[in-house]
Amino acid sequence: xxxxxxxxxxxxxxxxxxxxxxxxxxxxxxxxxxxxxxxxxxxxxxxxxxxxxxxxxxxxxxxxxxxxxxxxxxxxxxxxxxxxxxxxxxxxxxxxxxxxxxxxxxxxxxxxxxxxxxxxxxxxxxxxxxxxxxxxxxxxxxxxxxxxxxxxxxxxxxxxxxxxxxxxxxxxxxxxxxxxxxxxxxxxxxxxxxxxxxxxxxxxxxxxxxxxxxxxxxxxxxxxxxxxxxxxxxxxxxxxxxxxxxxxxxxxxxxxxxxxxxxxxxxxxxxxxxxxxxxxxxxxxxxxxxxxxxxxxxxxxxxxxxxxxxxxxxxxxxxxxxxxxxxxxxxxxxxxxxxxxxxxxxxxxxxxxxxxxxxxxxxxxxxxxxxxxxxxxxxxxxxxxxxxxxxxxxxxxxxxxxxxxxxxxxxxxxxxxxxxxxxxxxxxxxxxxxxxxxxxxxxxxxxxxxxxxxxxxxxxxxxxxxxxxxxxxxxxxxxxxxxxxxxxxxxxxxxxxxxxxxxxxxxxxxxxxxxxxxxxxxxxxxxxxxxxxxxxxxxxxxxxxxxxxxxxxxxxxxxxxxxxxxxxxxxxxxxxxxxxxxxxxxxxxxxxxxxxxxxxxxxxxxxxxxxxxxxxxxxxxxxxxxxxxxxxxxxxxxxxxxxxxxxxxxxxxxxxxxxxxxxxxxxxxxxxxxxxxxxxxxxxxxxxxxxxxxxxxxxxxxxxxxxxxxxxxxxxxxxxxxxxxxxxxxxxxxxxxxxxxxxxxxxxxxxxxxxxxxxxxxxxxxxxxxxxxxxxxxxxxxxxxxxxxxxxxxxxxxxxxxxxxxxxxxxxxxxxxxxxxxxxxxxxxxx
Numbered sequence: 001x002x003x004x005x006x007x008x009x010x011x012x013x014x015x016x017x018x019x020x021x022x023x024x025x026x027x028x029x030x031x032x033x034x035x036x037x038x039x040x041x042x043x044x045x046x047x048x049x050x051x052x053x054x055x056x057x058x059x060x061x062x063x064x065x066x067x068x069x070x071x072x073x074x075x076x077x078x079x080x081x082x083x084x085x086x087x088x089x090x091x092x093x094x095x096x097x098x099x100x101x102x103x104x105x106x107x108x109x110x111x112x113x114x115x116x117x118x119x120x121x122x123x124x125x126x127x128x129x130x131x132x133x134x135x136x137x138x139x140x141x142x143x144x145x146x147x148x149x150x151x152x153x154x155x156x157x158x159x160x161x162x163x164x165x166x167x168x169x170x171x172x173x174x175x176x177x178x179x180x181x182x183x184x185x186x187x188x189x190x191x192x193x194x195x196x197x198x199x200x201x202x203x204x205x206x207x208x209x210x211x212x213x214x215x216x217x218x219x220x221x222x223x224x225x226x227x228x229x230x231x232x233x234x235x236x237x238x239x240x241x242x243x244x245x246x247x248x249x250x251x252x253x254x255x256x257x258x259x260x261x262x263x264x265x266x267x268x269x270x271x272x273x274x275x276x277x278x279x280x281x282x283x284x285x286x287x288x289x290x291x292x293x294x295x296x297x298x299x300x301x302x303x304x305x306x307x308x309x310x311x312x313x314x315x316x317x318x319x320x321x322x323x324x325x326x327x328x329x330x331x332x333x334x335x336x337x338x339x340x341x342x343x344x345x346x347x348x349x350x351x352x353x354x355x356x357x358x359x360x361x362x363x364x365x366x367x368x369x370x371x372x373x374x375x376x377x378x379x380x381x382x383x384x385x386x387x388x389x390x391x392x393x394x395x396x397x398x399x400x401x402x403x404x405x406x407x408x409x410x411x412x413x414x415x416x417x418x419x420x421x422x423x424x425x426x427x428x429x430x431x432x433x434x435x436x437x438x439x440x441x442x443x444x445x446x447x448x449x450x451x452x453x454x455x456x457x458x459x460x461x462x463x464x465x466x467x468x469x470x471x472x473x474x475x476x477x478x479x480x481x482x483x484x485x486x487x488x489x490x491x492x493x494x495x496x497x498x499x500x501x502x503x504x505x506x507x508x509x510x511x512x513x514x515x516x517x518x519x520x521x522x523x524x525x526x527x528x529x530x531x532x533x534x535x536x537x538x539x540x541x542x543x544x545x546x547x548x549x550x551x552x553x554x555x556x557x558x559x560x561x562x563x564x565x566x567x568x569x570x571x572x573x574x575x576x577x578x579x580x581x582x583x584x585x586x587x588x589x590x591x592x593x594x595x596x597x598x599x600x601x602x603x604x605x606x607x608x609x610x611x612x613x614x615x616x617x618x619x620x621x622x623x624x625x626x627x628x629x630x631x632x633x634x635x636x637x638x639x640x641x642x643x644x645x646x647x648x649x650x651x652x653x654x655x656x657x658x659x660x661x662x663x664x665x666x667x668x669x670x671x672x673x674x675x676x677x678x679x680x681x682x683x684x685x686x687x688x689x690x691x692x693x694x695x696x697x698x699x700x701x702x703x704x705x706x707x708x709x710x711x712x713x714x715x716x717x718x719x720x721x722x723x724x725x726x727x728x729x730x731x732x733x734x735x736x737x738x739x740x741x742x743x744x745x746x747x748x749x750x751x752x753x754x755x756x757x758x759x760x761x762x763x764x765x766x767x768x769x770x771x772x773x774x775x776x777x778x779x780x781x782x783x784x785x786x787x788x789x790x791x792x793x794x795x796x797x798x799x800x801x802x803x804x805x806x807x808x809x810x811x812x813x814x815x816x817x818x819x820x821x822x823x824x825x826x827x828x829x830x831x
């Protein structure tokens with residue numbers, strides 16, 4: 001009966017096994033629909049001398065509390081064999097794994113005197129008996145799952161036995177040993193024994209047929225193996241994944257994905273196979289699993305729209321109803337917000353914030369805090385109550401005597417982005433950041449802290465921070481210098497900074513500039529140069545154009561002879577640099593064109609677009625124009641039916657700028673099916689999170705989706721975010737019936753079926769992000785103001801929604817957004 005109850009509990013929609021934070025374990029990839037208890041009991045196999053279980057093992061499996069198991073061991077210690085001890089350790093872990101992390105008691109178990117006695121008994125038994133390798137490895141694995149400290153005598157004894165017998169282990173034992181080393185701590189994981197493990201795996205790679213064993217080995221070796229071996233592991237992974245259709249345990253493929261991330265290998269084909277696999281087992285993924293997958297794919301800069309949409313639907317299904325918030329595991333809240341929040345509708349975001357406000361625990365671990373803060377920042381959270389609660393959760397991590405950098409930096413970034421007005425909390429953040437700068441000798445840490453300090457209230461850098469930057473100038477990388485430069489620009493343009501502080505900042509600014517010029521003379525590779533230019537130009541284009549670009553041109557002139565050695569990624573980045581900096585230099589562009597011709601067959605679609613577009617953008621034809629454009633056109637025509645619509649349109653645009661647009665591409669672009677695909681892309685993927693939010697609230701205010709159009713093209717081809725038609729009384733008219741519009745599918749102006757009433761208003765609504773305003777004020781840029789005037793000449797009533805109003809603390813709920821838009825619409829029709 002006890003086991004039956006545990007099986008029913010494990011089938012719960014939300015219960016998932018988790019691991020204590022002090023170990024390297026994380027939530028495993030497993031199905032929520034399949035009984036995890038049964039699965040983990042199967043994975044933790046034990047060895048018996050007969051085909052049937054003995055009575056001791058049956059009794060152990062029936063217990064539901066760790067004290068029962070420990071007392072049972074005490075009462076029957078004389079009858080316990082290594083197999084029984086291992087089953088007891090497995091059951092201890094299984095009981096805890098079925099609880100939410102905040103209800104687990106691994107620490108309590110380890111401090112229990114009876115557990116200490118159990119470890120002593122196992123150690124004594126191992127010393128006096130000649131146990132086989134499987135028992136040694138299995139016990140070490142079981143203890144590591146319970147989070148036993150690496151300094152424990154039993155762990156050390158088992159580890160030494162495993163190391164001595166590593167050459168005698170078979171593949172299943174070796175994979176479990178590697179998994180244990182990974183979890184037990186860096187001291188063991190980075191030990192010399194891993195050299196032997198890697199050599200064994202390399203020699204027997206062709207013999208491995210089990211994807212679970214392979215995935216354990218692959219992720220264990222990922223940070224230590226050579227590039228050649230990494231490539232062999234990737235090829236083996238693809239071979240095994242071809243035959244894994246029946247494997248419904250996502251844990252195995254999840255480890256392969258994380259191994260790719262650890263290797264920093266963005267292997268397109270394998271990532272596509274992994275995405276297809278997760279789509280096939282989508283209904284078996286839990287929230288923690290999807291979080292880890294999305295996090296790894298984000299680190300690899302890989303996107304699969306079908307997988308993202310599948311995750312979104314699955315997460316919405318797993319999201320609790322308001323009447324079940326109390327039963328939702330607290331440990332899943334940060335992961336759910338991180339995965340679903342940034343792209344969710346306004347109503348779902350509000351529900352997520354309510355769930356977090358109600359269910360977040362009083363104390364939170366470092367990794368979960370960082371995840372939660374990242375989620376709130378990406379969601380653009382303006383919920384005062386939730387932000388206040390999260391600030392309380394973050395305070396121990398900010399105030400702590402041994403503060404760690406990551407939670408402090410993420411806390412600063414999140415509360416800066418969300419417009420926090422708690423001056424006491426922000427002052428504590430500033431104090432902590434200044435303390436970190438004073439104590440650290442790591443240039444990257446100093447640069448990150450300075451970036452946050454420049455955005456916190458106060459408008460200055462403390463003298464100790466300025467002195468530290470001066471002292472460490474020779475140690476900063478170009479990227480770090482770029483971060484410091486942007487911070488100094490932010491501070492020097494701040495009118496609140498005192499004159500004495502301005503002088504100190506200006507002196508520091510000059511020293512940084514001088515350091516950059518001196519360091520640029522020592523750059524030897526295109527890759528480093530491109531990193532320098534992009535890190536500076538994106539953040540501070542005016543400063544870059546005044547002193548850096550001349551040095552960049554001289555560098556190119558000195559090193560153009562190395563262009564043939566560049567990879568396709570280097571070529572695309574080179575083209576991006578030329579486009580961003582708007583440098584038209586014949587020799588440099590000619591060399592780029594020649595190198596591109598030789599690499600043309602290897603270029604991906606987006607890389608080809610980047611290279612071709614720079615010549616159209618700069619209105620320049622290279623000296624080998626016939627060869628270069630011919631190679632580009634041949635490549636495009638060969639891929640004509642596989643290039644995504646949005647990329648093909650931009651390629652056609654660049655070719656038209658260069659007067660090189662052929663009939664084949666024109667015919668393809670103006671096919672109805674192609675235009676429908678493009679229209680779908682423009683209507684949905686182009687809206688970012690905030691624009692989707694505005695559209696949803698606007699739809700509710702107007703009364704339905706039939707009363708609003710998005711991404712509208714005006715008669716003079718300006719793009720309008722949203723368009724609607726309002727009567728004199730403020731009622732919305734159906735967009736399908738009234739108003740001419742540009743039909744993208746037909747490529748022509750579509751006439752309305754009904755004439756717009758003379759008293760009606762044609763309303764254009766634009767959301768304005770930070771790029772539409774001056775950096776140091778809320779003053780509109782000239783081209784944005786002119787665009788508004790042009791739309792008004794065309795007969796539109798223009799409503800502008802500035803980002804600083806929409807994202808303000810005053811508009812923190814859906815109701816406040818609706819009221820805000822209703823007031824804007826009423827003012828537009830003069831009501």
